[in-house]
Amino acid sequence: MRSIAVCDDDEAQLKATLDLLGDFASSRQMELDVRSYAKTCDLLSELHDFNPDLVFMDIEFDGQPEGILAVHVINEQVPDCQVVYLTNYLQYAVDVYRTDHVWFVLKTQLEQRLPELFDKLSAIEASKRKHVVVETKDGAIINMACADIRYIERRERVTHIVTKDATYHVREKVSSLLERLPKGLFARCHYSFVVNMEHVSEIHASDLTLDDGTRLIVSRNYAKAFRERYLQWADSWTV
DSSP: OEEEEEEOSOHHHHHHHHHHHHHHHHHHTOOEEEEEESSHHHHHHTHHHHOOSEEEEOSOBTTBOHHHHHHHHHHHHOTTOEEEEEESOGGGTTGGGGSOOSEEEEGGGHHHHHHHHHHHHHHHHHHHTOEEEEEBTTSOEEEEEGGGEEEEEEETTEEEEEESSOEEEEOSOHHHHHHTSOTTTEEEEETTEEEEGGGEEEEOSSEEEETTSOEEEOOHHHHHHHHHHHHHHHHHHOO
16 A cells, blocks of 8 residues: 655645545555645654655645755655655746655646656656675675665776665676666766766766766766666656
8 A cells, every 4th residue: 555645735726636646546446545734744743653655745835835845854754755746836846856856747737647657656666676686895795775876886997886875896897787787777977987867966068966966977978878868767757
């Protein structure tokens, strides 16, 4: 069963969203535990008890972008929770990308977007369940989640796998390791670098920036192919 929170201070819109989710769940024969909140503080106070898998978050509450501030808290306290911004205001399209979220959806488009949204959520969850086993230079066997890998660097005949929490040093070549990672999620931006598309926040002519601020080189030989693969990933994984 998927646990879902819907947070919106517009009573009519809140009801409309709940009705759409109910109808969609019935059509897909899905079980949903859906809870509604008119205030962000009420949702945040129940985060750990409810532990939602997915949050539909309005942005403006009493004329202020409280939804974005609330998502910062959700990202920190429930990092595995996916977030969909649900709004009528396009002017926040840039601001929301300062938080970890899945999609930015106009309220008027929610009904038509729900099938695509849930299909892609399922794909993301399946990807997060994939693991790769590597042997480090000192002989340790590490079973790591592929989604935790930020980037891979080949330097001085050693492959450095940089994850959210640690860096592992292995002798396996990058090309061999790349074959064992989820297709479409990882791509080479340089002969020495492979990046996880999910952690890329900006791409420029000769470098890119990850979501933790790390900057990596994008070489001329890989730039075009990397951009194409990133756009393919974005088309498959975002709305």
